[in-house]
Amino acid sequence: MNHGQFKEPVTLLVGMGFPRKIDSVMEAYALLQDWPAASRxxxxxxxxxxxxxxIAGEIxxxxxxxxxxTFARRNDLLVPDMASPPAAVANGALHEVS
Structure with missing residues (x-):
């Protein structure tokens, strides 16, 4: 794995709700640097x-x-990992919504 690469990408909803995959520390940094000041x-x-x-190699x-x-979750921006089924499906507990 390259230094600074995530094992799994993080997908966030940005702009007008478009998904964006973040694969590395540098991509995360660029995204956060460009984040609107009013939304920080x-x-x-x-x-x-x-x-x-x-980036400095400290973590x-x-x-x-x-x-x-954590940032994405607290701001309702995290796109769930679609590779893993929701807990209700994984536990075999499908419920019909009425």
Missing amino acids: NGAHAVALNACRAG DAETVRATLV
Whole structure:
């Protein structure tokens, strides 16, 4: 694996809700640097600082990835991994919605 590459990409909804795959620390950094100032919050600051630390080699790429996932979850931007079925399907508990 290349230094700074995530084991699994993180997919976020950006702009007008378009999915964007982030595969590396540098891609995460670029995304967070370009984030609108009015939409920044504490989770953004933590993720951006983690990216800086990852670029400097102070933390590993998977730690940066975890902070990016937390940022995305807190801002309702995370696209679920479609490779793994939802828990209800995985447990065989399909329920009909009425």
